Amino acid sequence: xxxxxxxxxxxxxxxxxxxxxxxxxxxxxxxxxxxxxxxxxxxxxxxxxxxxxxxxxxxxxxxxxxxxxxxxxxxxxxxxxxxxxxxxxxxxxxxxxxxxxxxxxxxxxxxxxxxxxxxxxxxxxxxxxxxxxxxxxxxxxxxxxxxxxxxxxxxxxxxxxxxxxxxxxxxxxxxxxxxxxxxxxxxxxxxxxxxxxxxxxxxxxxxxxxxxxxxxxxxxxxxxxxxxxxxxxxxxxxxxxxxxxxxxxxxxxxxxxxxxx
Numbered sequence: 001x002x003x004x005x006x007x008x009x010x011x012x013x014x015x016x017x018x019x020x021x022x023x024x025x026x027x028x029x030x031x032x033x034x035x036x037x038x039x040x041x042x043x044x045x046x047x048x049x050x051x052x053x054x055x056x057x058x059x060x061x062x063x064x065x066x067x068x069x070x071x072x073x074x075x076x077x078x079x080x081x082x083x084x085x086x087x088x089x090x091x092x093x094x095x096x097x098x099x100x101x102x103x104x105x106x107x108x109x110x111x112x113x114x115x116x117x118x119x120x121x122x123x124x125x126x127x128x129x130x131x132x133x134x135x136x137x138x139x140x141x142x143x144x145x146x147x148x149x150x151x152x153x154x155x156x157x158x159x160x161x162x163x164x165x166x167x168x169x170x171x172x173x174x175x176x177x178x179x180x181x182x183x184x185x186x187x188x189x190x191x192x193x194x195x196x197x198x199x200x201x202x203x204x205x206x207x208x209x210x211x212x213x214x215x216x217x218x219x220x221x222x223x224x225x226x227x228x229x230x231x232x233x234x235x236x237x238x239x240x241x242x243x244x245x246x247x248x249x250x251x252x253x254x255x256x257x258x259x260x261x
Contacts, residue, residue: 013070013258014049018110018130020077021055021100031055031102039075039127042238046251048258057108066116071123071229071258074114074130076236079194080107082144085136089144096145096193111137123229123257125250128192131217131232140200146193146213153211156190163239166190169215175206176218176231180253181246188215188235195234207233229257 017040019033033055043050051069056062066072079097081104082089089097100106110130114137117124126134132142143149146156158166165187171178178184186207196214199205202223207216217232218224231254237247 012047012049013255013261014051014068015043015071015073015254015258016053016065016069016113017043017050017073018053018075018106018113019055020075021102021106023101035075036238038236038238039073042241042248042251043073043255045241045248046255048251048255053109053113055105055109057105057112059112062109062112063116066113066120066122069122070261071125071254072113072117073254074110074124074126074133074232076128076130076191077106078129079144080129080133080136080142082142085141093144093148096148107133107136114138118227121228122261123254124231125229125254126232127238128234128236131234132194132196134232135196135200135203135217138200138202140196140203141198143195143197146195150211150213153213154190154209156195156209156213157193158190162189162191162236164189165240165244167209169207169209169235171216172204172206172208175204175216176224176229176253177206177216177233177250180231180249182249183246186246187244188233189239190235192234206231228260229254 019035022032022034040050078100081099110133146153168185203217204220206218215234219230237250240247
């Protein structure tokens with residue numbers, strides 16, 4: 001597929017991108033960061049300059065890097081520490097949860113990033129784990145394991161088809177996501193085993209699977225009038241945007257919002 005050439009300039013928006021934390025010893029003797037190159041490509045294809053967030057939990061540094069950027073994108077990765085949003089899980093369920101190896105520092109870092117982005121009025125795009133951590137940061141909860149809690153749900157962990165559409169989601173009429181994509185239904189990929197349970201105050205569902213699993217969140221209409229852009233999706237549009245216009249439109253809408261800052 002032929003792609004439009006993207007022109008970047010000194011005034012192109014810079015977007016902070018969160019990254020995954022890898023186990024000690026996987027490549028080095030200490031923790032390291034990991035980020036799929038597809039995020040970078042999707043953002044740069046939309047005319048944005050990606051900037052990986054420093055691995056810090058210093059509030060002052062987080063506030064400063066946010067001031068120097070034009071938006072925030074929260075990427076996918078391992079599970080949010082469950083004790084942050086609920087009581088301790090029984091061992092039978094706890095064994096199904098795989099958190100980052102840094103003791104929850106990524107969770108804390110992203111909470112700080114979300115707080116600063118909201119305080120500074122910077123656009124937010126959250127993907128997969130990003131949707132989950134955004135919902136928790138704002139007061140919502142998660143389903144720790146879909147197969148356990150929702151045995152009739154479809155298989156959402158299709159790791160064998162990460163770059164393929166595997167099911168459809170229904171978009172809420174008049175939602176930001178419906179307006180961006182120009183669709184009422186959107187085909188998506190699916191590589192997760194957790195999902196949003198109780199939606200955080202101030203957010204509303206903008207996409208849902210036929211099995212009732214929440215696939216997208218955005219600000220409630222009243223809040224949306226006061227904030228430039230906030231959208232989260234449970235799927236991975238960065239793995240589909242090279243072939244599907246609806247997924248490409250998500251990054252372009254985010255870029256448009258970042259240019260207005």
